[in-house]
Amino acid sequence: MVTIKDVAKEAGVSVATVSRVLNENGYVGVDTKKKVLQAIAKLNYSPNEVARSLYKRRSRLIGLLLPDITNPFFPQLARGVEDEVSEAGFRLLLGNSDENVQKELDYIQTFAQNNVVGMISATSHVDYGIYDALNLPLVLLDRISDEYPAVYADGEEGGRLAAETLVEKGAKQITVMKGPSHIKPAQDRYRGAVEALNRSEASYTVMSTTSFSFEDAKGWAEELFAKYPETDAVIASNDMVAIAILHEALQLGKRIPEDLQIIGYDDIPQCSLSYPTLSTVRQPAYEMGRQAARLLMKTINKEQEIEKSIQLPVQLIERNTTRKG
Amino acid sequence: MVTIKDVAKEAGVSVATVSRVLNENGYVGVDTKKKVLQAIAKLNYSPNEVARSLYKRRSRLIGLLLPDITNPFFPQLARGVEDEVSEAGFRLLLGNSDENVQKELDYIQTFAQNNVVGMISATSHVDYGIYDALNLPLVLLDRISDEYPAVYADGEEGGRLAAETLVEKGAKQITVMKGPSHIKPAQDRYRGAVEALNRSEASYTVMSTTSFSFEDAKGWAEELFAKYPETDAVIASNDMVAIAILHEALQLGKRIPEDLQIIGYDDIPQCSLSYPTLSTVRQPAYEMGRQAARLLMKTINKEQEIEKSIQLPVQLIERNTTRKG
Incomplete structure (x- = not known):
């Protein structure tokens, strides 16, 4: 790899001078600057886009x-x-x-x-x-x-897939977690799920959540089982929340998936490492x-x-x- | 909240002009610029550090x-x-x-x-x-x-704590996962663990891993049980690797912690959501x-x-x- 030292040597200047040219701070004479830029070019001190953009005079x-x-x-x-x-x-x-x-x-x-x-x-x-x-x-x-x-990604289709899968697998009392109302893809997936559930025979309840954050996920999980103890399937607002629900359910002694089925959203890497591994709707992030x-x-x-x-x-x-x- | 529109109105210029001043692109006359900066100051269009640093003429x-x-x-x-x-x-x-x-x-x-x-x-x-x-x-x-x-954080102490805890809890055949050799804190924790194990009666093996990445973690987990099936305790190089090992162990039908004990490193939020929850050495990130x-x-x-x-x-x-x- 060509280093800044090689450039300095080639240009016959100090490393500090090359650095001043690269960083555009401090005074460097026109001739010196030219020598440095030529040395950079000659040695192909690159794929350093910073140096290249100095030539082209536009940021990349x-x-x-x-x-x-x-x-x-x-x-x-x-x-x-x-x-x-x-x-x-x-x-x-x-x-x-x-x-x-x-x-x-x-x-x-x-x-x-x-x-x-x-x-x-x-x-x-x-x-x-x-x-x-x-x-x-x-x-x-x-x-x-x-x-x-x-x-x-197609949020409506994602919500629909989650709902239809749970109904098909025998869920009777589904809790749908509704994501933050100002995030449109979250609303799309919620709407997709609810429309599919309306076409089915399953009962469902909607639980509003105001954030997707990990810190809040444990709270949503506790609230879910306190408020809706009859739930036998959850459409979680994302995978972080789904993993928190899975954890809470196991703590409460529920058998997964016999007593409770869960579907997450996103397919973050952690889904395949949870135990049991998490079924989810994959967005191609x-x-x-x-x-x-x-x-x-x-x-x-x-x-x-x-x-x-x-x-x-x-x-x-x-x-x-x-x-x- | 004061908006860019308020600033434009106060200065008697267009939003685009205020934007040009803020972004320092495009031509703006000296008097106009002054009016805009005064409007920004008067309305306290802030905590916007960009505007402030334009006044002070240094980046923050x-x-x-x-x-x-x-x-x-x-x-x-x-x-x-x-x-x-x-x-x-x-x-x-x-x-x-x-x-x-x-x-x-x-x-x-x-x-x-x-x-x-x-x-x-x-x-x-x-x-x-x-x-x-x-x-x-x-x-x-x-x-x-x-x-x-x-x-x-104190890596040596972290390694020592993990090793002593496992020995105290009856581990007989410990596998120590050694993190990437160019990362000094990883070497410190490895050395701390090995020194503590040398003072104990436990047998141990060292398994070198060349990365901390999530993509590689599953591979390390498989390698561990293939190479060292007798392992009854693992000091993992970090939590991501520990969670992968936990998952692999459960797949293989091992009981945790009866057949296998695991200690991770870092205490990422996921540790308290794995099942069983992961014991680990907490770094105050x-x-x-x-x-x-x-x-x-x-x-x-x-x-x-x-x-x-x-x-x-x-x-x-x-x-x-x-x-x-």
């Missing part, structure tokens, strides 16, 4: 804003975005808004001020108009809006991230005929929290 | 580089850093190096080029000298080096993040008497993968 930074990196679903999205962006020679800056609108606003402006050439957002407050002043290509990820291009990045690149490159939005399919993954056959 | 950005955001331990570190940094009026940019030295190098330079005022790194390649050219305050997190200030941010702030503010490094205590958390009493 993309901003990605996530709502909660402690939910493993979002790091998976990020990996997809990162791989695509990095193959295209761009770098990714991550922000974690923690579902907080002020943090979200701060990150938007931080990204803009740092000259990102585009932005991908998976956060929750798109409808507040806080992206309107942003004069940059924007793609929404795992979110839906009328105003911006978006990549998301990594692929969603890749597609969002691809859509953003097309917008940045001003390509013709860009998709307005991309909906990806979901899939029911049967593991051991649902009955066989 | 901190860069945080993580090795693997899909391991829940690192998002917890990030939360600690983020809360501390944000209380101090700074913003955090995250990078995920994926344990890849080239990505790490790219992020270092991306951060530097975007004028971060300091950097925190929890990545693995500190010893390669790639931070040397960085003319910025740097604090290492969950990593140790002779050259840079660092915040980490959130507090480590906070302390690293505090140490970095002190360095940035050039305070006197700054700690060279901070070691935090670890704690054994007994749950249900170790025997009682």
Whole structure:
């Protein structure tokens, strides 16, 4: 690997000088700067996009804003975005808004001020108009809006699959956990589930939850069994909540899936390591991230005929929290 | 909340103009710019640090580089850093190096080029000298080096605690999983465990693992039971690996903790949701993040008497993968 020392040696300057050129801080004479940039080019000190963008005089930074990196679903999205962006020679800056609108606003402006050439957002407050002043290509990820291009999975189909599977496997009293009302994909999956249940003979109750966060998941699980002890099947709002419910049910001595069936949502890696392993509706997180990045690149490159939005399919993954056959 | 529209109205300009001022792109006349900045100040359009830093003409950005955001331990570190940094009026940019030295190098330079005022790194390649050219305050997190200030937990004590607990609880044939050799805290905990085992009567075998990643964890678990079927206790290299081992053991029909005891490392949130719940050595991740941010702030503010490094205590958390009493 070519190092900064090799560059310094080639240019006949100190490492500190090369560093000043790369970081654009401190004075460097024009001739010296030229020597350094030539050395970088000659040695192909690369795939370092920073040096390359110094040549081209434009940033190759993309901003990605996530709502909660402690939910493993979002790091998976990020990996997809990162791989695509990095193959295209761009770098990714991550922000974690923690579902907080002020943090979200701060990150938007931080990204803009740092000259990102585009932005991908998976956060929750798109409808507040806080992206309107942003004069940059924007793609929404795992979110839906009328105003911006978006990549998301088919929530209605996901909800429907979960409900129909449980009914088919003999569930009689289903509790549907309704996700936060300001997150449209969560509402889609809720609506899909309820519409399927309305077509069936099963009884069901709806339990509202106001967040997806891991810290709250244990609370939702306790509330569920306290309020609805007759429940024999749960459509959880996401996998984190489903795993908390599974844990609580085992503590209460319930047999899984005989006494209680559970279906999660997302298919985070932890689903296949829980015991019993968790049946869930799989969203193709990594692929969603890749597609969002691809859509953003097309917008940045001003390509013709860009998709307005991309909906990806979901899939029911049967593991051991649902009955066989 | 004061919005960008309020600012535009107060300044008598368009939202696009305010946006150009905030983002420093496009032409804005000096008088107009002044009006916008005055409107921002008058309306206290804030806690928006971007606007504030435009006044002060210095960035208030901190860069945080993580090795693997899909391991829940690192998002917890990030939360600690983020809360501390944000209380101090700074913003955090995250990078995920994926344990890849080239990505790490790219992020270092991306951060530097975007004028971060300091950097925190929890990545693995500190010893390669790639931070040397960085003319910025740097604090290492969950990593140790002779050259840079660092915040980490007491690995040796952690390893010792795990080993002594298993011996005390009757383990006869212990497998110690040795983490990646270039990560010093992993080596510390390994050494602590082995030294304690050498003082005991228990037999043990050492199994080398070259990564901490979730994708590899299942492989390590399978290898463990294939190679060392006599194992009655495992000191896992981290919780992700421990949860994979727990899962594999249950698949093989082992009773936990009667046939096999397991102790993890980190205490990620998932430990208390596995079944049985996972005994582990707790690293105070959130507090480590906070302390690293505090140490970095002190360095940035050039305070006197700054700690060279901070070691935090670890704690054994007994749950249900170790025997009682």
